[in-house]
Structure formats: C-alpha cells, structure tokens
Amino acid sequence: MTGTSELKHFPQLSWEEAAKSTSPAIRSALERVLEMQDGACLTDEEQLGLARSSSADLVALLVAADTLRRDVVGNIVTYVVNRNINFTNVCFVGCKFCAFSRGPREGDAYFHSLEDMARKTKEARELGATEVCIQGGLPRDLPPFYYRDILRAVKDAVPDIHVHAFSPMEIVYGVELTSMPLRDYLCMLRDNGLDTLPGTAAEILDDEVRQILSRNKLSVADWRDVIRTAHQVGIRSTCTLMYGHMETPDHWVRQLSMFRKIQSETGGFTEFVPLGFVHQNTLLFQQGLARSGPTLEEHLKIHALARILLAGSISNIQVSWVKLNRGLSQLCLHAGANDYGGTLMEENISREAGATAGQYTSPGDFQSLILEIGRIPAERNTKYSRLQIKLPGEWAKGSELFPGEDARLSIGYAEFA
Numbered sequence: 001m002t003g004t005s006e007l008k009h010f011p012q013l014s015w016e017e018a019a020k021s022t023s024p025a026i027r028s029a030l031e032r033v034l035e036m037q038d039g040a041c042l043t044d045e046e047q048l049g050l051a052r053s054s055s056a057d058l059v060a061l062l063v064a065a066d067t068l069r070r071d072v073v074g075n076i077v078t079y080v081v082n083r084n085i086n087f088t089n090v091c092f093v094g095c096k097f098c099a100f101s102r103g104p105r106e107g108d109a110y111f112h113s114l115e116d117m118a119r120k121t122k123e124a125r126e127l128g129a130t131e132v133c134i135q136g137g138l139p140r141d142l143p144p145f146y147y148r149d150i151l152r153a154v155k156d157a158v159p160d161i162h163v164h165a166f167s168p169m170e171i172v173y174g175v176e177l178t179s180m181p182l183r184d185y186l187c188m189l190r191d192n193g194l195d196t197l198p199g200t201a202a203e204i205l206d207d208e209v210r211q212i213l214s215r216n217k218l219s220v221a222d223w224r225d226v227i228r229t230a231h232q233v234g235i236r237s238t239c240t241l242m243y244g245h246m247e248t249p250d251h252w253v254r255q256l257s258m259f260r261k262i263q264s265e266t267g268g269f270t271e272f273v274p275l276g277f278v279h280q281n282t283l284l285f286q287q288g289l290a291r292s293g294p295t296l297e298e299h300l301k302i303h304a305l306a307r308i309l310l311a312g313s314i315s316n317i318q319v320s321w322v323k324l325n326r327g328l329s330q331l332c333l334h335a336g337a338n339d340y341g342g343t344l345m346e347e348n349i350s351r352e353a354g355a356t357a358g359q360y361t362s363p364g365d366f367q368s369l370i371l372e373i374g375r376i377p378a379e380r381n382t383k384y385s386r387l388q389i390k391l392p393g394e395w396a397k398g399s400e401l402f403p404g405e406d407a408r409l410s411i412g413y414a415e416f417a
C-alpha cells in the first residue's frame with residue numbers, strides 16, 4: 001500500500017526509481033507512452049488498467065505523468081488573469097451536486113444587470129484581466145436574447161477583453177429560448193463577441209450517471225453536439241470532468257477517450273480541467289448518493305491519467321485551485337498538470353459548495369506557488385497563443401534555480417510564441 005506521506009514524496013523520484021516496484025503490465029504501458037508521447041498507443045484494456053491501478057502502482061503513474069509533462073510542455077506553469085462573473089444564481093435545473101443555485105424568491109437570489117456586467121468587466125481590465133469568464137444559473141424567464149445582450153454589454157465596455165462564456169447547458173437553453181438552430185445561434189454569439197466556451201456542464205458524460213446527478217441537464221449527445229458545433233464555427237473550448245462523487249475510474253477513461261476523439265476531429269480543445277467534487281453543502285452527498293469528495297489518491301490519479309491518456313491530443317492539463325488547497329494544487333502540478341487556470345477575482349460556485357481555497361489568487365500568489373515547486377510562471381492568454389514569463393524581482397536573478405534558463409531569467413519578463 002502507498003501511504004499518504006509516501007504519496008507526498010513522489011515528486012522526488014525518478015522514473016527509474018518509481019518503475020522498480022511497479023507491476024509488469026502497468027510498467028510496460030507507461031514505458032510505451034513515455035517513448036511514444038502519445039496516449040493513443042495504449043489499448044482500451046491498458047487505459048482501464050491504469051485508471052484502476054492499485055495504490056502500489058500509483059506512484060509510477062504519477063512519476064510517468066510528470067516525466068511526460070516535462071517532455072511535452074516543459075517546466076513552465078501558466079495562469080490567466082481573469083475575472084469570474086456569475087451573473088445570476090437563480091436556476092431551475094436543480095443539479096444535486098450544486099450548492100450555488102437559488103429559487104427566484106430566496107433571500108440571497110441575485111441577478112446582475114447588464115450595466116453591472118459592464119462595470120465588472122471594466123474593473124477587471126483595470127486590474128489587468130485579459131479575460132472575463134461568464135456563467136450563471138438558468139432563470140426561467142430569461143429574455144430570449146439575453147446571452148447575446150451580455151456579450152454586447154461586455155464588449156462595449158472593453159472591446160478587446162476575451163469573453164470565455166456560457167456552458168453548453170446555457171447554449172442549449174439559449175437555443176430553446178430563441179428557437180434558432182444550434183449552429184446559427186453559436187454563430188450569432190460569436191459575431192457578438194463570444195470568443196471561447198467553458199466545457200463545463202460535462203460532469204460525467206454518461207447518461208445513467210447524469211440521471212442521478214442532474215436529470216434536467218443536457219444529455220451526453222447534446223453536450224457533444226454543442227462542443228463540436230462550437231469548434232466547427234471557430235469557438236474553441238475547454239473540456240472538464242467532475243470526479244470524486246459516484247463515478248468510477250472507468251467513467252474517467254471513457255470521458256477522456258471521448259475528448260480525444262472530438263479533439264482529433266476539431267482540434268478545438270484548449271485544455272482539460274479535472275474538477276474535484278466539493279461535497280459539503282450538496283444534496284447529492286446529503287442524500288447519501290455520493291462519497292465525500294475525492295481522496296488524495298483520486299486527486300493525483302485523475303491529473304496523471306489525463307496527462308497520459310491525452311498525450312498527443314490535449315497538451316494542457318489544468319489544476320482547479322478553487323477546489324484544491326495550496327499544497328494539493330502544487331502536488332497535482334507534479335502529477336502531470338501544467339496550468340493553474342485563472343485568478344478568478346470572485347469565485348462563487350465552489351465556495352457555496354464548501355470549498356475554502358478562496359475567491360481570488362493574485363498573479364503574485366500564482367508566481368510564488370509556481371516558483372516554490374521549482375517551475376517557471378508565465379501568464380497566458382485564454383488560447384495559450386501568448387505566454388509571458390513573470391518573475392518577481394528577487395527571483396529574476398536566480399539562475400541556479402533553473403539552469404539553462406538564464407537568458408530568459410535575466411530579463412525577468414519575456415514574451416514568446
């Protein structure tokens with residue numbers, strides 16, 4: 001058995017050390033991926049074997065993922081300066097894992113006006129944000145073109161802000177409200193300023209599980225359809241998976257494999273984001289339908305598995321810092337991840353469910369967290385097409401920390417790609 005303390009020490013191990021005590025089948029599968037740098041070289045059985053691997057084999061999985069991460073994306077850890085805007089918490093959908101939504105008459109129900117959205121976007125830009133991330137509940141009487149109107153308000157306020165907005169569930173709702181065909185609806189949003197889509201509302205893409213988590217939510221086929229169509233009309237997206245509730249490792253494998261398939265068709269995914277289930281204040285947990293969130297092993301395993309199975313397909317694996325504490329998010333960055341996500345500025349959804357990681361991580365905090373684990377911080381834009389290495393003054397001269405990186409460190413701030 002691998003104990004918690006042993007798990008925390010895996011970042012110090014080389015692949016050769018970790019591989020010694022690993023079962024032959026797991027070792028052979030991992031060695032092949034390390035050599036090919038492509039998760040497609042694994043059979044279905046091998047993928048399931050990795051996902052179901054015992055505690056004894058977990059260290060090898062984590063070290064292999066970290067090795068692969070270094071080979072594929074290097075030592076830079078990225079983050080984006082953004083502001084989260086949840087424009088309303090009123091929602092009729094009733095997902096059992098959600099502690100954020102409210103009925104319209106509840107005392108703490110809220111609805112931000114378009115003017116509020118514009119003001120929040122301006123404030124975000126003043127604080128250095130390059131992106132606003134906009135999602136909300138689904139209120140019953142939303143004006144049919146409200147999502148379009150949000151885009152107009154936000155882009156009028158700050159024309160060059162990147163708008164990362166509207167889950168596939170919101171897109172399906174918008175289609176229903178307007179009676180427009182999906183493709184036309186997405187094109188209309190794109191033409192009014194929608195830049196990218198959060199690949200949320202995925203949770204577990206299995207209709208049986210979805211029936212329990214949230215039976216009013218969009219089906220697997222609808223989720224796929226929204227994402228594929230968005231990619232086809234030039235709106236890229238993230239992809240996500242919620243783990244640590246009632247799903248099994250086999251669901252993880254099937255979902256990652258679905259993401260690979262979509263990526264091979266469209267190339268539209270920017271990153272994969274595993275989202276740990278925050279259980280405390282949710283009906284799903286209170287009704288005994290879910291376990292109490294992910295274990296340490298599960299947190300680490302899903303990040304590692306994603307790096308390995310998505311190798312050659314999706315290069316960026318994000319840690320969702322709002323759902324993990326400081327130490328755990330750093331540990332997940334040692335288990336295959338390379339991105340910290342956004343500063344957020346006002347995170348609500350995980351906090352309402354019981355998460356305690358806070359609502360905002362400043363760029364300076366991200367830089368310190370990344371430097372503490374011996375990696376290089378860089379601010380990115382939403383599509384990862386521009387990275388800027390960011391080092392606080394005292395680190396800029398620390399060339400012994402990153403041998404071979406002196407040229408970039410000596411300027412302390414560099415732009416490339």
Ligand code: SF4
Nearest residue numbers: 091093094095098137
């Ligand atoms: S997760 Fe979203 S759709 Fe589901 S209840 Fe919460 S706000 Fe509504």
